[in-house]
Amino acid sequence: MTGHPTLAAIVGLSLTISLTASLIAAVVGMPLGALLALTRFPGRAALVVLVNATMGLPPVVVGLAVYLLLSRSGPLGSMGILFTPTAMIVAQTILVVPIIAALTRQTVEDLWSDYRDELNAMEVGPAGRVATLLWDARYSLLTALLAGFGRAIAEVGAVMIVGGNIDGFTRTMTTSIALETSKGDLPLAMQLGLVLICIVLAINAAAWAARLWSERQAG
């Protein structure tokens, strides 16, 4: 493989964008999922179905929507962030929030049916319930976070559209693979693909080890 510094920069950018998007999505999606699990209101079932369905949002569609929002003539065009890593983080966050919210809702709802009586008997209020359930479900929620990260790091449609695949600025692993494939440089595309798979594998292994270790600490 040629151009190792470039490769490192591409890998670094991919990780920065997808990890940032996953963390923002966790901060937004976990409380959202918990609220959805704990509240009862008309239309809740429809909202749950909607959130579950948006787990399968096509990345190119999200990319297109964000593109329209951020383009010069779009409502947020004045921010001037189209074709920057920031725009890519925005698009991936939108892709990941539904995954984390949907998986969190399921996890928290299951734990709540376990905890309901005890927390009610201790007079724990709504905010306390959300905090307690998210904290006590943290190992299961790590899986939700990984699922979200997996979607972000693997997608190509959204970052391609809103990032523009600009060499040295918004080129990620997946957009490079797409580019090299269309240029006919299949060996390089395959090498990039292998690197991508190895990185995802390493992150999941690290998360698994962290979960094993901390479960032993707290049960």
Next chain:
Amino acid sequence: MRAPSSELPVVLDRVSFRAGETTILDRLSLTLAPGAPTVIVGPNGSGKTTLLRLCMGLIAPTEGGIAWGGRSQATMARRAIVFQRPVMLRRSTAANVAYALAKANVTGSARRDRVDELLAQVGLSDLAQRPARQLSVGEAQRLALARALARDPELLLLDEPTASLDPASTRRVEEIILMAAQSGIKIVMASHDLGQVRRIAGEVVFLARGALCEQSSAGDFLNCPKTPEAAAFLRGDLVI
């Protein structure tokens, strides 16, 4: 010294509780006064658990009213309940007690001291750092008692606290209950174990099919039951 009681007596006035078409409790009037432990006796499905949940304020009666110390408001600050199958939080044993203390507004170093005291009181000091979900059934039951006592209750409601315990575990749980009773906490406990009634009860409330059949001192109940249902229950007949 304890402040004057604010939760007692608990007065139930013609309380009914229905779930859909099923009547679980039917026009039950009952006064639970301070003093020796009250044991609620009756077959499965007689409404013991529902009665305890009503007394805790976790559910509201379909009809009738409940008053705690003359007030019908729902704050349950000085009440605590141990469910038949208590759920341990996914934290350490000590953290379970600390959580209950935090929710009862005990803070700072007072909380740490109280965790140690309560764990010692229920004999779980050695298991303080053990994940609570790994405790045995008997240990979990004692941890649930520690969590309930963390609320510094005047009224402690217990739903068959020894139902699935072996004799040794039962004895340890009963010792904790009697200790709590001696410290002035009013115990109201469901049981269908007559041996336990003899060991613990000062007063017996006998329920059958959602109705109050009998409320009398433990001695009177065991020696000369007033209703045929209670007599049959004491003989060991199957009362349904």
